[in-house]
Amino acid sequence: MVNLNVFSQIxxxxxxxxxxxxxxxxxxxKHCKGINSWTHLASMLFCHFSSADSVRDISNGLRSTTGNLNHLGVGRAPSKSxxxxxxxxxxxxxFKDLYFSLLDKLWQKDTHLRKDLTQLKRKVYLMDAGIIPLCLSVFDWARLRSTKGAVKLHTVLDYDGCLPVFMQITDGKVHESQRAGSYSFSKGSVVVVDRGYVDYSWLGDLDSRGCYFVTRSKTGMKYSVIKSYQSEALLKKGIIKDEIITLSGSSANKYNSKPLRRVHFWDSTTGNQYHFLTNNTGWKASLVANIYKQRWQIEIFFNHLKQRLKVSSFVGTSENAVMIQIWTSLIGILLLKYLQKKARYDWNLSNLVRWIDDPFIRPPVNGKNGQLQIFSD
Incomplete structure (x- = not known):
């Protein structure tokens, strides 16, 4: 059970x-029925950190947790109703506005050190959509197919810090390419997407705005090769072939007719071949492959959201209740990642969540149990 002293610090x-x-x-x-917005926020964050399965669990958990609710700014624990x-x-x-306000005032004011792509002095954005399955008979507003329901999180992740700078929540049947143009990227930035986003009109728009993109080329893409580079030095880095191409057919009409780059990459770990497409013809081919490799960070983010916070199941069935739970989960993961960054100890996110849920666990220091403190000095 979440300790209120730790929870109040969060x-x-x-x-x-x-x-x-x-x-x-x-x-x-207005018309808050005695439960103000702060109590509502505290209750939903408690839901995420304690992995509550129902509104009854939230209410009973807040009532039974050791500590004074006044430390949370909460007058009384709300009932399940x-x-x-x-x-x-x-x-x-x-809660949507609160997330983006905290992102701006709490998270992005700090410098985020990159573990990779340190040679790339540009903003990098990872774009993808995550699916959250729902039971259609209960969540009848979230139709995906005739017998299945889902919501889809159309997300743009800032590579520096790996938190969303944009999220649009739709029902599951909205294809990601339909929401590709919803976010405006700054000139000079790099946009990394999978081939589900390959719409040549949108890619041409990115290029005309001075943005770079890295994606995987579609199977059966029609193109003509202008130049092709192959060498033993490239092959040692996994680059089978590096081509400058132009699109053919209807794709050329949708794009702006400028040359593109197609990098053929062999992954020695998996034995798979990948074909990357970009509008930057000046980068090293190995950098193009490495940029696309970082797209995995958005998959890690979705996994954290589903596994570490309460997003795989919901305590309410209305569309608004689901939206509240998703946006408060984003607030929760932002606060957790801020704690992770500021903590005295080198926590990974799963251990940090476990510690918040069981605050009597002592982080090890030189093989010995340390003192219980969240922040570094």
Whole structure:
């Protein structure tokens, strides 16, 4: 069970004045039935950190947890009916705005050191969509197929820090290419996507805006080779062939007729071949392959969201309740990653979540148990 002393330290990361301004903007405390927006936020974050399976678990957990709820800024633990009501009727936009405000004021004010791509002095964005399956008979508003339901998280992840700078939540049947143009990338940035996003009109738009893209070329793509480079030196780096190409047929009409780069890469670990497509003709071929390799970070992010926070199952069935749970999960993972970055100890995210859930675990220091402190000095 989450210890309130630890939980209150996590909540203290949220600027209460910032939160009050957002509450006033959205008028979310109007007709609040005695459960204000802060109590609502604390309850939903408690849901994520304690892995609560129902509104009853949230209510009973807050009532039974050792500590004074006043430390959380909460007057009393809400009942399960209170939580169900506010999840259905209090707009999720408050929590969406809070996430992006915290991202701007808490997270992005710090420098994020890259573990890879250090030679690339540009912003890198990873774009993908994550599916969360839902039971259609319960969540009848989230249709994917005739017998299945789902919501889809259309996400743009900033490679520096690996948190979303954009997210649009739709029902599961909306294809990712339909939302590709929803986010405007800054000039000079690098956009990394899988081939599900390969729409030549959109790629041409990125190029005309001065952005670079790295993706995988579609099977059966029609093109003509202008130049082709092969060498033993390239092969040692896994590069089978490095080509400058132009698109043919209808694809050429959709794109802007400028040359493209197609890098044929062999992964010695898996034995698989990959064909990368980019509009940057100046990078080393090995860098193109490495840039696409970093796309895996967005898969890791989705896994953290589903496995470390409460996003694989929901405590409410209305669309608004699901949206609230997703946006508060993003707030939760932002706070966790901030703790991870500022912590005295070198935690991985799963161990940090476990420690928050069981705060009597002592992080080891030189093989011995250390003192229980969250932040470094």
């Amino acid at each position: 909540l203290s990361l949220i600027d209460r004045e910032l939160f009050k301004d957002l509450v006033a903007k959205h008028k979310s405390d 209170n939580i169900s009501y506010i999840n259905k009727h209090r707009g999720h936009e408050l």
